[in-house]
Amino acid sequence: QVQLQESGPGLVKPSQTLSLTCTVSGGSISSGSYYWSWIRQPAGKGLEWIGRIYTSGSTNYNPSLKSRVTISVDTSKNQFSLKLSSVTAADTAVYYCARDNRATDAFDIWGQGTMVTVSS
Amino acid sequence: QSALTQPRSVSGSPGQSVTISCTGTSSDVGGYNYVSWYQQHPGKAPKLMIYDVSKRPSGVPDRFSGSKSGNTASLTISGLQAEDEADYYCCSYAGSYTFWVFGGGTKLTVL
Numbered sequence: 001q002v003q004l005q006e007s008g009p010g011l012v013k014p015s016q017t018l019s020l021t022c023t024v025s026g027g028s029i030s031s032g033s034y035y036w037s038w039i040r041q042p043a044g045k046g047l048e049w050i051g052r053i054y055t056s057g058s059t060n061y062n063p064s065l066k067s068r069v070t071i072s073v074d075t076s077k078n079q080f081s082l083k084l085s086s087v088t089a090a091d092t093a094v095y096y097c098a099r100d101n102r103a104t105d106a107f108d109i110w111g112q113g114t115m116v117t118v119s120s
Numbered sequence: 121q122s123a124l125t126q127p128r129s130v131s132g133s134p135g136q137s138v139t140i141s142c143t144g145t146s147s148d149v150g151g152y153n154y155v156s157w158y159q160q161h162p163g164k165a166p167k168l169m170i171y172d173v174s175k176r177p178s179g180v181p182d183r184f185s186g187s188k189s190g191n192t193a194s195l196t197i198s199g200l201q202a203e204d205e206a207d208y209y210c211c212s213y214a215g216s217y218t219f220w221v222f223g224g225g226t227k228l229t230v231l
Contacts, residue, residue: 037220046122047158047166047209049220060219096165105213106156106171113165 002027004097004111012091012118018084022097022111029078030055035100037107038071038082040093048093052100053080087118123148123221124210131229137198140226142210143191148221150191154213157186157195160225161206169208170195197228205230 008020022036029036037052051061053071061069070083084091094115098107125143132138142149142157149155155173158166168177170186173193183199193212197204210223 046224047211047222049211049222052219060216063218104156104168104171104175104177105154106168106211107158107166108168108171108177110165110167 002099002109004099004109006095006097006111006114008114008116010115010117012087012116013120014088014118015086018082018087018091018095018116018118020082020095020097020114020116021079022081024078024080024099029073029080030075033102035060035102036071036073036080037098037100039096039098039107039110040091041096041113042090042093050082050084050095089118092116092118122224123214123218124212124223126208126210126223126226128224129227129229131231132197132200133231134200134202136200137196138200138228140195140197140208140210140228142193142195142212142223144193144212144214144221145191148191148212148214148218149188149193151215152213153188155186155188155193156211157184157193158209158211159204159206160209166209200230202230204228 035052038050068085073080094113096113097111099109101108157170160166174186214221
């Protein structure tokens, strides 16, 4: 079965760039049936969709974060990545990668999540 | 502030039914039949429970059902069980500019 796993630094300094990678196992990221999304959740708060990428490299971003977000895909490694620039304490959250299934119009598989803290 | 409005908390006794509402606008919930619901236990990743307003993924008990009327979607859980105690989030497609919006989440307590 398909599994997703986030990886990256757990601590980022203010004004720097947050970088995370999601590794897809048990299936191909190149399948045309899915988008690949990043979603975050500050402690004790709700979920926020950050953006997504298609296997072709086409991206869509949350308008509120668009100026700071870049999502990329590496099909040779079966991975996709998130970069969030100019971070502040408000970007402290658990970051999830998730599969956005075009057939169900929903996030049907999630990674376990990784906590990222923005602090000096 | 989340785009979709959910009650902060609901509760029910084992065996009872509860309904969680999710209110949006004609630009999201009311405009598309792409509402999904997620269950999240503490420290865990969300789990898809309902998609396309009322469809259940394989493996989700039929005690979970979804519906929509106008700009409000609802998740109903019947025959409450202790393991249903969790946070529940709704999500809706919101068009080709905003894409996906979530509700603020509802904490379900099984008394």
